[in-house]
Amino acid sequence: MLSAIREYKEEIIETVFEKSHFCFVAIDKQGFITYLNENYCQFLGVTRQEAVGQHVTAIIENTRMHIVAETGQEEIADLQYIRENHMIANRIPVFSGGHLVGAVGTVLYRDTKEWMKMNTHIKDLLLEIENYRKQLHEANGATYSLHDIVGSSPKLLEVKEKVKKIAPGDVTILLQGESGTGKELFAHSIHQLSERHTKPFVKVNCAAIPEGLLETELFGYTPGAFTGAKKEGKQGKFQLADGGTLFLDEIGDMPLNAQVKILRVLQEGEVERIGSEHAQKVDVRIIAATNQSLEKLIEQQRFREDLYYRINVLQLKIPALRERPEDIRVLAMYLIHKIAHRSGQRVMDADPDVLAFFQGYEWPGNVRELENVIESAVHLANGETITMDDLPDQMQPDGYAENQNRSLQDILEKAELQAIKQTLKKTNGNKQKAAKLLDIGKSSFYEKVKKYGL
Numbered sequence: 001m002l003s004a005i006r007e008y009k010e011e012i013i014e015t016v017f018e019k020s021h022f023c024f025v026a027i028d029k030q031g032f033i034t035y036l037n038e039n040y041c042q043f044l045g046v047t048r049q050e051a052v053g054q055h056v057t058a059i060i061e062n063t064r065m066h067i068v069a070e071t072g073q074e075e076i077a078d079l080q081y082i083r084e085n086h087m088i089a090n091r092i093p094v095f096s097g098g099h100l101v102g103a104v105g106t107v108l109y110r111d112t113k114e115w116m117k118m119n120t121h122i123k124d125l126l127l128e129i130e131n132y133r134k135q136l137h138e139a140n141g142a143t144y145s146l147h148d149i150v151g152s153s154p155k156l157l158e159v160k161e162k163v164k165k166i167a168p169g170d171v172t173i174l175l176q177g178e179s180g181t182g183k184e185l186f187a188h189s190i191h192q193l194s195e196r197h198t199k200p201f202v203k204v205n206c207a208a209i210p211e212g213l214l215e216t217e218l219f220g221y222t223p224g225a226f227t228g229a230k231k232e233g234k235q236g237k238f239q240l241a242d243g244g245t246l247f248l249d250e251i252g253d254m255p256l257n258a259q260v261k262i263l264r265v266l267q268e269g270e271v272e273r274i275g276s277e278h279a280q281k282v283d284v285r286i287i288a289a290t291n292q293s294l295e296k297l298i299e300q301q302r303f304r305e306d307l308y309y310r311i312n313v314l315q316l317k318i319p320a321l322r323e324r325p326e327d328i329r330v331l332a333m334y335l336i337h338k339i340a341h342r343s344g345q346r347v348m349d350a351d352p353d354v355l356a357f358f359q360g361y362e363w364p365g366n367v368r369e370l371e372n373v374i375e376s377a378v379h380l381a382n383g384e385t386i387t388m389d390d391l392p393d394q395m396q397p398d399g400y401a402e403n404q405n406r407s408l409q410d411i412l413e414k415a416e417l418q419a420i421k422q423t424l425k426k427t428n429g430n431k432q433k434a435a436k437l438l439d440i441g442k443s444s445f446y447e448k449v450k451k452y453g454l
């Protein structure tokens with residue numbers, strides 16, 4: 001076919017790749033970049049030397065190129081969010097002799113006026129969708145969907161694919177993963193993808209409710225059921241979730257006597273309010289989450305085996321951040337933009353050595369820890385870029401080694417203390433301003449100030 005342009009073939013190809021106003025990338029079958037045109041390099045802020053040979057997920061946010069190179073399924077006019085812009089991406093598999101050998105991708109309308117106009121239009125539409133989502137959230141309690149789960153490592157994509165398969169049914173799901181890996185985001189997403197998405201999503205944090213109150217929280221009580229009870233009675237979380245999803249977070253921390261009662265509800269599909277003699281039918285889908293090994297808890301007789309079998313119908317393991325280092329860079333950039341935008345800071349980027357450090361760090365607190373570190377760094381950065389100096393003490397070369405044997409709780413507390421101290425310094429001790437900058441409630445800020453004796 002190219003014979004028609006034989007005479008200037010090279011020049012034409014060079015013009016198409018290098019002079020046209022679009023971004024162009026080519027990858028091999030394994031997802032490694034073999035070519036990135038100058039436009040794309042400039043847009044991504046990388047040099048060609050840096051990019052070629054890297055896995056495409058390490059260079060392009062939210063990319064799906066590697067998936068196309070693996071499946072051979074083209075994706076045309078897909079909306080992709082890169083560097084705070086919504087772009088139109090085409091991803092086309094490349095075949096040679098009938099074999100899939102890679103993929104090429106183009107990103108259109110990078111900076112033309114029409115695109116800016118269209119982008120504004122899309123932003124408006126997305127804002128509108130966001131509003132509807134918020135309204136829906138107020139009505140049903142689930143805020144996040146799979147689109148909010150950032151990352152494209154094979155391990156994360158595998159979990160997302162599984163979620164798409166299992167969400168529509170009514171099967172009980174057990175989410176297992178270390179603290180801060182995103183279990184709650186997945187629970188929301190499962191609900192959003194299920195037929196129950198217009199019905200309530202109700203969360204119970206089994207670790208946060210005092211043992212004596214758990215039963216009334218879960219099952220509710222009738223008017224005047226006990227001294228001190230509200231005279232109108234109270235609906236339990238099971239009743240509130242009727243028709244929808246009940247998310248039992250930190251289920252490993254549920255006291256044994258409450259476990260017996262939950263088991264009965266799950267077996268019989270009925271709840272009894274405290275003080276009531278009648279059982280009430282409820283239709284809820286259960287999603288449970290834990291960062292502990294329930295199997296170990298069973299051995300220690302702290303978790304009932306029969307309840308375990310009831311909730312462990314389908315288990316989803318959410319990988320720790322250190323097991324999917326490909327996601328760290330993309331997540332860090334996403335969080336920088338999110339936090340900077342929310343707090344009105346002008347920080348846009350992180351130094352390559354910061355990103356390299358992040359890549360090699362263990363992240364015992366997973367994405368939550370990354371979020372905390374970036375939150376504090378965004379407030380400390382002097383310019384538009386986060387540097388190593390903006391990272392908390394425990395990440396400085398000396399502090400890092402010293403931290404290796406400390407508990408996660410200690411590490412997180414130290415990071416929190418540092419963020420509060422530095423923000424207070426920035427606001428000249430003005431606590432209200434500091435609470436606002438850190439985007440936390442005044443009372444919770446005052447509690448923390450008290451806790452750390454500041």
Ligand SMILES: Nc1ncnc2c1ncn2[C@@H]1O[C@H](COP(=O)(O)OP(=O)(O)OP(=O)(O)O)[C@@H](O)[C@H]1O
Nearest residue numbers: 148149150178179180181182183184185291367368
């Ligand atoms: N893939 C992700 N993309 C974007 N944000 C994420 C992702 N994973 C986690 N987060 C963010 O990290 C924080 C912790 O996530 P989440 O509360 O879902 O974790 P968790 O596993 O339920 O933690 P825990 O076991 O401590 O309850 C949240 O602010 C969440 O928005």
